Amino acid sequence: MTGGPELELSALAPVAFTAIGAMLVLLGEVLLSRAKSFLGRPITDAYLTTLLGFFSIFWLILTAVTAGQGLVTGSSEVFNLGHPMMRVDTFANFAILMIAIGGILTCALSVTYLTVLHVSHGEYFALLLLATCGMILMVSSVDLMSLFLGLELMSIPIYALAGFARRDLRSNESALKYFITGSFASALLLYGMALVYGTTGHTSFEGIRGAFDVQGPVGLAGLALLLVGFAFKISAVPFHQWTPDVYEGAPTSVTGYMSVAVKATAFAALIRILLEAFPEVQGRIEPVLFALATLTVVVGNVMAVVQEDVKRLLAYSSVAHAGYLLIGLVAGTPEAIAGVLFYLLVYTFMNLGAFGVVASLAQQGRDCERIEDFAGLARQRPAVASLMTLFLVSLAGIPGTAGFVAKFLVFAPAVQEGEVLLAVIGVLASVVSVYYYLRIPVVMWMRDPAPESVRPEPSGSEWLVLTLCATAVLVLGIFPNLEVLEGQPLLDLARRSAALLFG
Amino acid sequence: MIQVLFSLFALLAVIGALAMVLNVRNTIAAALSLVVTMISLGGIFVLLEAHLVAVIQIMVYAGAIVVVFLFVVMLLNLRRDVFGPSGQRLTKALGAVAGVWLVYRLLVLLEGRLPATQPLPDGFGGYRDVGMALFTDFLLPFEVTSLLLLAAIVGAIVLAKRRLD
Incomplete structure (x- = not known):
């Protein structure tokens, strides 16, 4: 074709769905709040939030369906206007599917939770959709420029969401801390990108791959700064200090979303940039990743043991899981990367499930946060207690749950690659994790409830989220090869996504 | 001529940056040092014939952004005594030593290994x-x-x- 570049607008579909959804949510809130009633019911704050929440879910489902179709057909679309910026291929589609699922579950969870916290404002869903849009851009970008903009578009709404409970001092603290440390990390990342661009003269991954000098100190310094920026987003030790405070203070639904979607996005983008832009540097950064993985696994698990607050405990557990995922990155084979992708998907379900239970127990504007607050839950709400136990058992990686399969798929390739030491550290740390995860079930099942404590009944949408997560954890744990998407097991799709990056 | 001007602007940019970071006592002076850096960078862009970028650099950074900084500084009216005596001397000293060592190592590695420069394309900037x-x-x-x-x-x-x- 002569006459200028071809416009493949369909590559923009997932980004466009979320962005349009966000704008319509903002418009919808203004228009609906002027109306007296809608669909035969008077407009109240809670009703408006519910409407906007389900409206956002609609756009996220559209995104998920588009990504799922792309996965099944194995399509690869490039947004290319003289300079490729995004490539929505199998790998990107897998990541987008995870992110969209995380978004859908979070929206469904937030509908009730926002009302309980007395912060029913529609802007919540607009920010959530904008953050999702940034994540989608980030995992599909093949250029430093779109990668950085995606990162910022993901981070800025999440800074605001962390402070969404505006009257809660801890939520304010959480937003401020996340904003300051996050901006610092973004600045380091940007400086790294500038150094890489300065030495190679390219911003596209392809150009960098061709021009990167593996011996050049400036380029390597840039790569190191890039790694620091990503390590911050995945909360790898020693860049994790913000995690417990931010996770504790942010509204629980936002914490859940941060822990699964931001982590999945940062890992997917890190994997893509390492394999597509810096394939020849693998040997040089392996020791760095090795040190990061070891520290993260050990510190995350040890610090989780001494926590008394459930959200802080889950925060350190999320640090520990970042460590297990980094073990897969150290191994760096297609099989290990497929394991990491599968792990991230499983983690989405089990961690959002656990945070979902914590959110559903909130009442009168405050969270059920201390471990003692769970005492006797099994007597009052046996179903909720059983689901929580299932999620925690899966997080600990006990056989029969998806958490075990995921850990196995990450550790086994590491052993095959000769990283036996790392795998042993990972397994030993998982043993430690069983102790702190099972503390909560012990309190729930063995202790008597505090006198005159009342447990709220989870709402319909909360039940839906918890059941979906539990089903996914069990199904992926017992039949990891179940054919989910038009006769294709998720595991195979993860393998194909990973193989794509190795070309 | 261009060499001389470049050295001048580069020196000014570095001095401005150092003055901003080291000037912890007076935040207004620190913000104004930042203006020096920004304007020097604008000068460097002019030397690269990137006139549009130079103008944007001066208007947006030296103009708008620093003005916002100054507003915030004046609103908060921060002084050094607000923060109280800062502890962690050991950490700071270790950080300084590690930083200096890192810069030194980078400079040693850098010697004679900077990538070659290329002439600018026509109409650049x-x-x-x-x-x-x-x-x-x-x-x-x-x-x-x-x-x-x-x-x-x-x-x-x-x-x-x-x-x-």
């Missing part, structure tokens, strides 16, 4: 080229920036507005 790049090659980032601004505005309103109804 003019409004025509910047416009072309912005609306063709970098159309997507350009458009995404507007979403970013939307997110920032909504986020700021959510966090700062007195009543959200």
Whole structure:
């Protein structure tokens, strides 16, 4: 074709769905709040939030369906206007599917939770959709420029969401801390990108791959700064200090979303940039990743043991899981990367499930946060207690749950690659994790409830989220090869996504 | 001539940056040192014949952004004694030593290994080229920036507005 570049607008579909959804949510809130009633019911704050929440879910489902179709057909679309910026291929589609699922579950969870916290404002869903849009851009970008903009578009709404409970001092603290440390990390990342661009003269991954000098100190310094920026987003030790405070203070639904979607996005983008832009540097950064993985696994698990607050405990557990995922990155084979992708998907379900239970127990504007607050839950709400136990058992990686399969798929390739030491550290740390995860079930099942404590009944949408997560954890744990998407097991799709990056 | 001017601007930029970071006593002076750095960078862009970028650099950074900084400094009226005596001397000393050592190592590694420079393409940095790049090659980032601004505005309103109804 002569006459200028071809416009493949369909590559923009997932980004466009979320962005349009966000704008319509903002418009919808203004228009609906002027109306007296809608669909035969008077407009109240809670009703408006519910409407906007389900409206956002609609756009996220559209995104998920588009990504799922792309996965099944194995399509690869490039947004290319003289300079490729995004490539929505199998790998990107897998990541987008995870992110969209995380978004859908979070929206469904937030509908009730926002009302309980007395912060029913529609802007919540607009920010959530904008953050999702940034994540989608980030995992599909093949250029430093779109990668950085995606990162910022993901981070800025999440800074605001962390402070969404505006009257809660801890939520304010959480937003401020996340904003300051996050901006610092973004600045380091940007400086790294500038150094890489300065030495190679390219911003596209392809150009960098061709021009990167593996011996050049400036380029390597840039790569190191890039790694620091990503390590911050995945909360790898020693860049994790913000995690417990931010996770504790942010509204629980936002914490859940941060822990699964931001982590999945940062890992997917890190994997893509390492394999597509810096394939020849693998040997040089392996020791760095090795040190990061070891520290993260050990510190995350040890610090989780001494926590008394459930959200802080889950925060350190999320640090520990970042460590297990980094073990897969150290191994760096297609099989290990497929394991990491599968792990991230499983983690989405089990961690959002656990945070979902914590959110559903909130009442009168405050969270059920201390471990003692769970005492006797099994007597009052046996179903909720059983689901929580299932999620925690899966997080600990006990056989029969998806958490075990995921850990196995990450550790086994590491052993095959000769990283036996790392795998042993990972397994030993998982043993430690069983102790702190099972503390909560012990309190729930063995202790008597505090006198005159009342447990709220989870709402319909909360039940839906918890059941979906539990089903996914069990199904992926017992039949990891179940054919989910038009006769294709998720595991195979993860393998194909990973193989794509190795070309 | 260009060499001399470049050295002058580069020196000024570094001095301004150092003055900003080291000047912990007076935040206003620190912000004004930042202006020196920004204007020197603008000068360097002029030397690269990137006139449009130079003007934007001075208008946006030296003008708008530093003015916002100054506003915040004046609103908060921060002085050193507000922070109280800072502890962690050992950490700071270790950080300084590690930083200096890192810079030294980088300089040693850098010696004679900077990538070769290339002549600038025709029309580099003019409004025509910047416009072309912005609306063709970098159309997507350009458009995404507007979403970013939307997110920032909504986020700021959510966090700062007195009543959200």
